[in-house]
Amino acid sequence: MNNSHLELLKKLAEEFQPRTDANTRATVETESTDAFATLVDLARDMQDRLDQQQNRIRQLEQLVETDELTGLYNRRGFLRRTREALSRAARQKDCGLLVIADLDGFKEINDFHGHAAGDAVLRHFGQNLRTHTRADDFVARFGGDEFAILMVGSNPDIAKPRIQDLEKATARFPLIWQGSGLPIRASFGFTIYTAQSDVTELLKNADSAMYANKHAKRSRTESNHNAA
Structure with a gap:
C-alpha cells in the first residue's frame, strides 16, 4: 500500500468519525430520554397507586369511626x-x-x-x-x-x-x-x-x-x- 492509499484511508476515517460520534450520541440521547420517560411513568403509576391506597385507608377509618345510623362519630x-x-x-x-x-x-x-x-x-x-x-x-x-x-x-x-x-x-x-x-x-x-x-x-x-x-x-x- 503506497502513501496515496494511506492518505485516502486517513481522509475517509476523518470523515467517518464525526458521523459515527454524532449517531452514537443521538442513539444514547434517545435511549436516555426513553429510559427517563419510562421512569417518570413508573413513578407516576406508583404515586397513583399510593394515593388510591391512602384514600382507601381514609375511607376505612371513616367507616370504622362513624355511627351508621346518624352519620356522626361513634x-x-x-x-x-x-x-x-x-x-x-x-x-x-x-x-x-x-x-x-x-x-x-x-x-x-x-x-x-x-x-x-x-x-x-x-x-x-x-x-x-x-x-x-x-x-x-x-x-x-x-x-x-x-x-x-x-x-x-x-x-x-x-x-x-x-x-x-x-x-x-x-x-x-x-x-x-x-x-x-x-x-x-x-x-x-x-x-x-x-x-x-x-x-x-x-x-x-x-x-x-x-x-x-x-x-x-x-x-x-x-x-x-x-x-x-
Missing part, C-alpha cells in the same frame, strides 16, 4: 378526637368542654311507637346537635340514646350558657312522625378539659353531671305534678 372516633384535643391542649395551653347528652323518655318512644320511630328520633336529634354546634366541635353518638360533644377551645366562662342554649335548641323542633309530633328532650352534662385531663375521668364527670341534671328535672316535674 365512640371510637370520638375518643380519638378527644385524645388529640388533649394533646393539643398540652401544647397550646388551652381548654374546652366535653358534653354528654342523653335523651329523656326514649324508652317510651320505642315502646309506644316502635324502633323505626326511635331511630328517626336519634337521627333527628343528632342532626340538631350538629346544626347547633360549631364546625370545629366534634359530635358523636356513643350508642343507644347517648351522645357526646367535644367543644374544642371553648371558654369555660360561657360553658353553662352554651349548654343551656344547646339544650333549648335541640328540643325546639320535635320530630313529625306519621302525622304526629314526637317530643325530643335531652339532659346535658359537661366537664371542662385541660392539658392535665384524663379521658376516662372526663367521661365519668360529664356523665355524672348529665345524670344529676336528669334527676333534677325529674324531681321538678314530680314536684309540679304533686302541686297540681
